[in-house]
Every structure is written in structure tokens, then in C-alpha cells.
Amino acid sequence: xxxxILTALLALxxxxxxxQSVLTPEKLWQLGRLGEMQVSxxxxxxxxxxxxxxxxxxxxxxxxxxxxxxxxxxxxxTTTPGSENTIxxxxxxxxxxxxxxxxxxxxxxxxxxxxxxxxxxxxxDEGLSNLKYAPKGxxxxxxxxxxxxxxxxxxxxxxxxxxxxxxxxxNYRHWNVWDDFKATHVFFQPIGxxxxxxxxxxxxxxxEKFDAPLQPxxxxxxxxxxxxxxxVAYTSRKLTxxxxxxxxxxxxxxxxxxxxxxxxxSLGLEGYDTEPxxxxxxTKVAWLSMATPGFESDxxxxxxxxxxTKKRADITAGSEQAAGNIRWSPDGKAIFFTGVVQGTDQLxxxxxxxGKMRQLxxxxxxYNSFELADxxxxxxxxxxxxxxxDLVRLDLKTGKETPLxxxxxxxxxxxxxxxxxxxxxxxxxxxxxxxxxxxxxxFDPAKKYPTLLYCQGGPQSPIxxxxxxxxxxxxxxxxxxxxxxxxxxxxxxxxxxxxxSISGDWGGQPIRDxxxxxxxVSKESYVDKDRRGCVGASxxxxxxxxxxxHHEGRFKTFIAxxxxxxxxxxxxxxxxxxxAKHDIGGAPWDVPQHKSYTQFSPxxxxxxxxxPILVIHGGKDFRVPEGxxxxxxxxxxxxxxxxxxxxxxxEGHWIQKPQNAVLWQRVFFEWLGRTLHxxxxxxx
Numbered sequence: 150x151x152x153x154i155l156t157a158l159l160a161l162x163x164x165x166x167x168x169q170s171v172l173t174p175e176k177l178w179q180l181g182r183l184g185e186m187q188v189s190x191x192x193x194x195x196x197x198x199x200x201x202x203x204x205x206x207x208x209x210x211x212x213x214x215x216x217x218x219x220x221x222x223x224x225x226x227t228t229t230p231g232s233e234n235t236i237x238x239x240x241x242x243x244x245x246x247x248x249x250x251x252x253x254x255x256x257x258x259x260x261x262x263x264x265x266x267x268x269x270x271x272x273x274d275e276g277l278s279n280l281k282y283a284p285k286g287x288x289x290x291x292x293x294x295x296x297x298x299x300x301x302x303x304x305x306x307x308x309x310x311x312x313x314x315x316x317x318x319x320n321y322r323h324w325n326v327w328d329d330f331k332a333t334h335v336f337f338q339p340i341g342x343x344x345x346x347x348x349x350x351x352x353x354x355x356x357e358k359f360d361a362p363l364q365p366x367x368x369x370x371x372x373x374x375x376x377x378x379x380x381v382a383y384t385s386r387k388l389t390x391x392x393x394x395x396x397x398x399x400x401x402x403x404x405x406x407x408x409x410x411x412x413x414x415s416l417g418l419e420g421y422d423t424e425p426x427x428x429x430x431x432t433k434v435a436w437l438s439m440a441t442p443g444f445e446s447d448x449x450x451x452x453x454x455x456x457x458t459k460k461r462a463d464i465t466a467g468s469e470q471a472a473g474n475i476r477w478s479p480d481g482k483a484i485f486f487t488g489v490v491q492g493t494d495q496l497x498x499x500x501x502x503x504g505k506m507r508q509l510x511x512x513x514x515x516y517n518s519f520e521l522a523d524x525x526x527x528x529x530x531x532x533x534x535x536x537x538x539d540l541v542r543l544d545l546k547t548g549k550e551t552p553l554x555x556x557x558x559x560x561x562x563x564x565x566x567x568x569x570x571x572x573x574x575x576x577x578x579x580x581x582x583x584x585x586x587x588x589x590x591x592f593d594p595a596k597k598y599p600t601l602l603y604c605q606g607g608p609q610s611p612i613x614x615x616x617x618x619x620x621x622x623x624x625x626x627x628x629x630x631x632x633x634x635x636x637x638x639x640x641x642x643x644x645x646x647x648x649x650s651i652s653g654d655w656g657g658q659p660i661r662d663x664x665x666x667x668x669x670v671s672k673e674s675y676v677d678k679d680r681r682g683c684v685g686a687s688x689x690x691x692x693x694x695x696x697x698x699h700h701e702g703r704f705k706t707f708i709a710x711x712x713x714x715x716x717x718x719x720x721x722x723x724x725x726x727x728x729a730k731h732d733i734g735g736a737p738w739d740v741p742q743h744k745s746y747t748q749f750s751p752x753x754x755x756x757x758x759x760x761p762i763l764v765i766h767g768g769k770d771f772r773v774p775e776g777x778x779x780x781x782x783x784x785x786x787x788x789x790x791x792x793x794x795x796x797x798x799x800e801g802h803w804i805q806k807p808q809n810a811v812l813w814q815r816v817f818f819e820w821l822g823r824t825l826h827x828x829x830x831x832x833x
Contacts, residue, residue: 170563171590171627174814177618178202178807181556183530183538184211189238192522193218194261196226196236196244197540199556202807209807213246215261216553218522218542223554226263233257235278235369239344240286245269247280256280256289258344269345279362279369282340283378288406289346290337290353290372290381297358298330318390323724324365325769325801333360335372335383337406353381353404353411361385363399363423370474373425373434379406382414382425382434394726397421397443401436401454414454414461420447424474428481428501432456435475435484435501438463443727444652446609448645451475451484453501464503469645477501479524485509485545487516489611489642492571492583496527496543510548513571515614519543528553532616534587535566535623565590567626574635574669577661583643584666585612587622587632597677599826600631602667602704604685604692606711608651608659608732611640619804619813620686628818629826630682633670637662653734655688656695656749663692667703679705682825684817686710686765687773687802691751694781697762698754706824708817710765711773711802714781716750722774755784761791763820765813767800793820 184198194215202209211232216223226244227233235247245258254277256270280291301311314327321328334357336350354361361383362371371384386399400415401422415422420439427434434454439447440463448471454461464484465472472486478501485498490508494515499506510516517538519529527543531550540553570586589598603620605612612634622632636643638659639651651659671678683704685693690712697707713719717737720729730736734743747753762785766778778794785792795816797809804813 172624174811179560180537185236187236188520188522195528204807207808235280237282283374284376285378287378288337292333294331295334297332300330319394320390322771326365332358335361358389359385359387370424373427375427376431384423397445397727401425426475428477430481443731445728474518476521491642492636493614509545533614534569537616566623574666576665583636585634587626589626589629594675598631598675599680600676602683603632603634604689606687606689608639608688611642612636633666635666652732680825682706684708694751698757707762711770713773714777715752716745724771758788758790761824763793765795768798769801772802
């Protein structure tokens, strides 16, 4: 390791006389969470939302705030018991938003200082979301659900209490929701002189059975107005059933408000095409594009379509840098975007005609998203492993950062965070792997500490300078653990080969990378080799199950959340079949001898399990169905392995309800305390 880095980290003293405490699950849920942001038309003000949760009420409330782009006082504009969302600045400098305070989601407007609030709409109670204004304020677009299929009560109206589903095709459930026989469609509506929607919303996808944006996770970033307001670009995967389950082929569709015609701009591009963004003059549209069909974690390039020539080009072709959150410069000559690099999220730019890509920022932080204030200034959502999201102003010429908000200054006053080390470890095949090591607050290298190997999910989701509200490294460190978090094979930010090499090799080099990381850090005198644990979720949970049969005595405890246990049974029971086909190598009946099924499926090695294990799973997790967790727990119980099953019947792949999330943390640390850290408060 780099001794000088560690020495520098340990040399930072605590403020004299300061009252110090550490992060707790309850404290984590007190923090305000930065949400949407948008810069005003005069480039002087940023509007943003903050959500705060009540553990007692088991829910959150979102309010709207503003702060000057130049810096200054933060002003809270709303204080209603309900939540406000979908903020938009109108061309006249007033701020609109959606609120359900009247019982249904409706459009409201207020002055930039929060005064003069007025309800603008009277939409039917069908639920509305993703509302956007055309740049000239002449139209709005929004999404609503429309009925596209029949339920049991439609087929058999004389059986109104029958509780069942009749399923004839795939994609009958997705992530954590069942097919409700509805599709989310894009609507547009004119705006009158009084600022209110006029007439009725027109369905731009009338008669179609497809969703826009992509469900259930995408939002307004997949919808865009042209500068003149007379065209709408949206993302949709116009497939259903088995075809949809087996394909990532979403496209960018252009709907003409004047003649009602729709054009597929990405026809022939067979991977994901998402997030359209029009150039300022409306002559071009750019979007994110993945080249490889069926590969959901392929590199996102930037495709630009020219309406005059009818030609399109990937302006990032030849680069290994993936892109996200694209924004045009005001003059249309450049495109700015975010990208993962070496365990961080940074801002980049590239000429809109293609050319040399420039990295504009650097440092140990994530700029997770951003909006342009002008040609040389961006407002960004910033996090680090030691700090939750705040707004900062960035100089795009120098990369200089200026803080705009400190949303959790009071809540985190006196809370000591652990130091974070950026370390390099040599892998078994001679590569250099980045590993984050997070140390407990008040770390003393003369002592020995229990140590956790953290296994990341995805399997292609990077470990960066993000702030998590569940797998929070600082919370683990606050409980007395050193955390080892490797950017193992398969994680983006280290080149295409590194990112792609995990596909079909889940139990191979990525697992060896994990062992290289924990073995390297364990050489340090302050790591207690008799108190090491291994934790992770999704592919990370798979890694835990797999390592439980291959760890050769390294670990004294395991925790797996939403892990894949039996790849043979998982393949036909998950919902996005394209993922299983690409990453596992094919269905078990098509490739029965593939190493995914003969060498890398964790259930094959339960006979070697010899270590306590906590299994966690959600009943509405359709990506990794609950049976995977039940099989793992049942196997451990039948083998006589000390084990516990934490089951959330109404949670999906993630634990999202506040009290469930705190319970998750308590059981997590109680298990570690009991099996690994007998001196911890949780164990006592």
C-alpha cells in the first residue's frame, strides 16, 4: 500500500474540544436528500427539491428550495404536508411544480420567491408525472397510464372477488411490479394565455401497448421538447411479452405535434437508446446509445442525429469512456456529460461534431448529475463516500468548485467520518485494481480491527464516491469495521475490457479479484484476520454465496442480500431474460455445460459451507426472485450452519421504506456483532 497516503489520513486531528459522535442508521434517515434541480431562465437561480423522512410516520416529504447561482442564502419555498415534485421554470421566470395537496396530482405555479401560489390544472384522477414545458412555454408534455389489456374482472365480470392472474406471455412482472394491464404514454397539451393547460391532453402513443419512458425506473430524462415546442422526442421499447423480455432494443421516437406522425430516429440500432436532448437551434438531437443488443451494461456512446442530412453518428466512437446526463452547450458546438473514471464521476465535454474528448473535472468526488447555468458554468449534484449530496457550482474552464448548499450541516455537526484510502492491489493476472478502504473514526493503526469485504452488485455498477442510504461505508466504519471495497473485474471506469470481462465469468476472475483485495489489505497489522466478514447484494449476494463455498477459512461470517443462489432455477424465473442470456451465457437447456451452470452456481458448493450466514430478501424482488434467498437459507439450515433469514414481504430488490431500512441496518449490525465483533454495542 501507499504508506504516505495512510499517514496523511491519520494525521488529520479532530477539532479540539468538539463533541464527536458517529453515524447511526437513525441519523442516516434524518438527513435531507437532494432531488431534482433546475436553473432559472435568467441563469441566476437554482430551484431544487429536498426530501426528509419521518421514521415515526414511515414516509417522506419533499419540499422546494432555491439558491442563487452566484451563491448565497438557501430559501425554502414550500412547507405543505404533501410532497412537491417535477419542478419547471417557465419562460416568464415563475416556477411550476406538481403537488397532490388537493387529493390528486395537479400542476401549480408560484413566483420565484414562493409567493402567489396558484393551481393551474384540473387533470382527471389518473396520476400524472414527468411533466415538462416546451422551451417557449406553448405546450406541456406529461405521462399518464392508459388501459391496454384485460384483467380477471374484465374477462369474468360475475366473479368480482376472484383473486388471480391469467398469464400467457412473459414480462408479466418487472423489478417489483406486476403487469397491471396499463401502459405509460406521453401526452401533450397546449398552454393558454393565462398559463393554464387548455383543451385536453392528446395521447402521442394512442392505441399502443408500449411504455414511455422505460418502466419502471426511468423518468423525465427520457422525454424532450424541441426548441420550437412542436416536436417531442421520447424513449420507448416497442415490444411486448417474450420479445420485450429478451431485448434491450429501445429507440428514440420523434412525434410531430402538427401532423401527429411518429418517426423512429434510432432504427437499426439494436441496443438501448435513451435520453434524447435537442440542440439549442433544433437542427440536431443527441442521445445515449449502447451498441450491443442484450447487454444492459454496455458502454453508453453519444449519437447525434442531424435533421437536415437525416444522418446520425456516434461522436464518441473509438473512446472507451461511457457517457451519461448529456447537455448541449448554449451555442450547440459542444456536448457536456458525466462519466465514471477510476472510481469517481466527473464532467467531460466533446465537440458536437465529434473530436477530442476533454475531462473537465478531477478529484475524489462524484458529480452525479448537472445542469448548465451558462456556457462556462454548471450546477452539479456532488457526493463523496464521506458526505451526502449537495449542490456545487463548477467553472467548466478551470474545474474549480464552489459550494452552494450544506443541506445536512446541522444534522452532521459533531459526527466523525472515517478516513477513505484509494489503494491499488495487484490481481492474480497481474493487473492493477483500485480498492477503496474505509477506516473507523478514530482509527488507531496500533489496534486490530474486524474487517469487511464488500462485494458490489450490478454486476456492472461501479464503486465510486457515492453516498448510499443502505450500503453506507461510513455507517459500517462507524460500527468499528474496516471496509474493503474493490472495483473488481466487471465494474466501469477502467476501460472496456475490464468492464465487459465479467460476462460469462461470474465465478472466475471477479471472485479472484475479491480475494486479492482482502488478502492484500489483510497484510496490514491492524486487520484482525480472525474477524473478517464478507457482505454484498445482488451480484454481490451471489459473490457471498459463492465465496461461502470457496473462501478457504478467510471469513468468519457472511451476509447476502438479494443474492443469486442457483443459476439454473434463476434463469427462467427472472424477468429481463436478455440479462440472463448475455451475462450467464444462455439458458441452461441451451448451454447445459456452460461453466455458469457447471462451475459457478453457488448451490453446487453448499457442501463446503462452514460459516454463519445471514440471508436477506424481498418478496417483491422480481429481478432475483425470493426463492433464491429461501433456497440459500434452507440449505444453510439443513447443513446445520448458524443462519438467519430476514424477509421483507413488501420490498423489492432494494429496501425503501424507512422503518424497514432501519430494521435492515439493525439486523445487519446485530449479526456482525454476534458473529464477528463480540465487543460491539450491537452484540451486547
